[in-house]
Amino acid sequence: MDILDVLKKIIADIMDIDEQEIDRETYLIRDLNMESIDLLELSVAINSQFKIDVEDDKAFLKDLRFILKEIDHNTSLDNYLSNQYPHLSKSRIDEILADLENGPVLKLKDVEQYINYTLHSHG
Amino acid sequence: MDNRVVVTGIGIILPIGKTEQEVIHSIKNDVVNFQRSSFRKDVIVSPVEDFDFKAYIKAYKYSRYLPKSWRLTICAVKKAIEDAKISQKILENSSLFVGIGPNVDVFDMQIEQKALGILSILPNTPSFCISNLFSIHGENLTISTACSSSLQSIGEGFLRIKKGDTKVALCGGGDSRLSNLGISLYYNARVLKLIDESQDVKNSYAPFDKKNMGFVPGEGGAFLVLEELSHAKKRGAKIYGEIIGYSSSMDGLNPTAPDTSAKYPTKCIENALEKANIDPNEIDAIFAHGTGTKLNDIMEIKLIKNLFVNKNPYITALKSWIGHLASGCGAAEMAIGIFCLKKNIIPKIRNLKDPRDDFIPFVIHNTYRQVNIAIFQSFGFGGQNACIIFKNSVD
Numbered sequence: 001m002d003i004l005d006v007l008k009k010i011i012a013d014i015m016d017i018d019e020q021e022i023d024r025e026t027y028l029i030r031d032l033n034m035e036s037i038d039l040l041e042l043s044v045a046i047n048s049q050f051k052i053d054v055e056d057d058k059a060f061l062k063d064l065r066f067i068l069k070e071i072d073h074n075t076s077l078d079n080y081l082s083n084q085y086p087h088l089s090k091s092r093i094d095e096i097l098a099d100l101e102n103g104p105v106l107k108l109k110d111v112e113q114y115i116n117y118t119l120h121s122h123g
Numbered sequence: 124m125d126n127r128v129v130v131t132g133i134g135i136i137l138p139i140g141k142t143e144q145e146v147i148h149s150i151k152n153d154v155v156n157f158q159r160s161s162f163r164k165d166v167i168v169s170p171v172e173d174f175d176f177k178a179y180i181k182a183y184k185y186s187r188y189l190p191k192s193w194r195l196t197i198c199a200v201k202k203a204i205e206d207a208k209i210s211q212k213i214l215e216n217s218s219l220f221v222g223i224g225p226n227v228d229v230f231d232m233q234i235e236q237k238a239l240g241i242l243s244i245l246p247n248t249p250s251f252c253i254s255n256l257f258s259i260h261g262e263n264l265t266i267s268t269a270c271s272s273s274l275q276s277i278g279e280g281f282l283r284i285k286k287g288d289t290k291v292a293l294c295g296g297g298d299s300r301l302s303n304l305g306i307s308l309y310y311n312a313r314v315l316k317l318i319d320e321s322q323d324v325k326n327s328y329a330p331f332d333k334k335n336m337g338f339v340p341g342e343g344g345a346f347l348v349l350e351e352l353s354h355a356k357k358r359g360a361k362i363y364g365e366i367i368g369y370s371s372s373m374d375g376l377n378p379t380a381p382d383t384s385a386k387y388p389t390k391c392i393e394n395a396l397e398k399a400n401i402d403p404n405e406i407d408a409i410f411a412h413g414t415g416t417k418l419n420d421i422m423e424i425k426l427i428k429n430l431f432v433n434k435n436p437y438i439t440a441l442k443s444w445i446g447h448l449a450s451g452c453g454a455a456e457m458a459i460g461i462f463c464l465k466k467n468i469i470p471k472i473r474n475l476k477d478p479r480d481d482f483i484p485f486v487i488h489n490t491y492r493q494v495n496i497a498i499f500q501s502f503g504f505g506g507q508n509a510c511i512i513f514k515n516s517v518d
Contacts, residue, residue: 013187014184014187015182015184016182016183016184016186016187017182037238037239038184040238040239041237041238041239043238044236044237044238048236
């Protein structure tokens with residue numbers, strides 16, 4: 001099973017919904033109304049399924065708004081976010097920055113990328 | 124002056140039915156759902172068949188934290204709300220009293236693999252879910268007093284309405300201990316009715332019979348809507364009857380066995396009678412706890428003899444129909460009892476042939492009589508005693 005399929009199954013179980021309601025582009029908070037305790041469950045399930053330690057702030061972009069608020073205006077935003085979220089591509093970061101005003105930006109594909117990156121970087 | 128408290132809604136999910144009609148049909152036709160446990164063939168269990176949480180509650184993300192006992196409880200609340208036909212506005216200010224047990228069916232749920240598995244053992248999780256699902260935000264209390272829990276939840280709701288704290292209270296509970304662990308714990312404590320291969324599963328369990336030793340564990344949920352009388356009348360509610368007395372006490376003698384002198388159970392019922400301002404002779408029927416364990420049955424017989432000197436009320440034991448619902452038994456038996464009293468039926472104690480006492484009028488055939496006042500009794504481990512006095516009419 002690939003990462004996406006496993007994630008869909010986990011989230012469907014946590015939120016008591018059908019897997020068909022979830023795809024790579026689904027916003028976890030904006031579309032599925034996932035709350036902090038649901039993300040906590042997701043974190044524990046990822047840890048158990050993929051045997052990786054999940055840093056919730058990064059995997060679920062929890063500290064994004066904080067970073068945006070605190071960042072020095074002379075710093076390049078793109079580069080800074082790339083360093084903070086090394087699992088996200090440049091184009092995804094641009095997409096996120098353009099989407100900020102529409103609500104929570106976290107998509108399933110971000111979590112998928114986080115797992116992919118973490119598995120890869122650990123060998 | 125104290126408020127009067129009536130019952131205006133009943134919701135059940137029980138082994139002999141999920142509606143009033145199904146329960147009455149089962150009682151009239153001697154239908155029970157006793158079967159051999161899949162974990163131990165010498166143990167009889169009384170499960171609820173065809174129970175689908177989703178059919179009642181639809182998608183609910185917190186259901187992953189809910190063992191069957193709590194699912195049964197929550198669905199019984201939904202049915203009670205529907206039966207009482209109370210509006211959302213009334214519900215919001217209604218109070219909630221939930222009687223629950225130690226939840227021994229949770230151990231099959233792998234709660235250690237969830238971030239918030241703790242929710243599956245926190246006693247007020249069902250109360251949270253009920254409030255979350257049905258928007259009930261008044262006085263709130265979770266009561267866990269062993270096998271008296273759900274009867275005491277009704278009692279506490281009664282007291283709050285009586286004293287004017289609230290106009291409407293949803294009270295009841297539910298339980299399920301038919302899991303491997305539940306059966307093992309009961310088996311080890313030597314409290315279960317055991318049968319051999321040749322014995323009839325449906326016709327062996329006989330509370331108050333000299334030969335009966337132990338009970339049949341059951342499962343289910345039951346909730347009652349209690350309401351202040353004028354509030355109920357004003358909105359044209361259906362009124363099942365009136366609760367006129369409640370009391371509780373604790374033997375504190377032995378962690379499991381009741382005190383067979385029935386000293387403090389007697390005190391408990393005397394208190395309830397006094398508060399209800401009635402004489403023991405006005406009691407027409409007793410819905411005994413009637414587990415069928417030797418010590419319980421001896422204690423209850425002594426209790427009846429202590430209290431009822433001049434008159435012999437009908438004595439029945441609904442566990443012979445549904446098994447022992449543990450913390451949920453009081454609410455379940457009160458619900459069935461009220462349904463039967465409305466139809467002028469006093470259900471028999473099934474399979475009772477050789478009573479432990481010859482002078483007590485145990486009901487051994489379904490009896491068709493009008494009952495005005497009945498007592499419901501629950502006794503739990505620890506010597507936890509509780510009773511509620513119900514009047515089958517409202518003057």
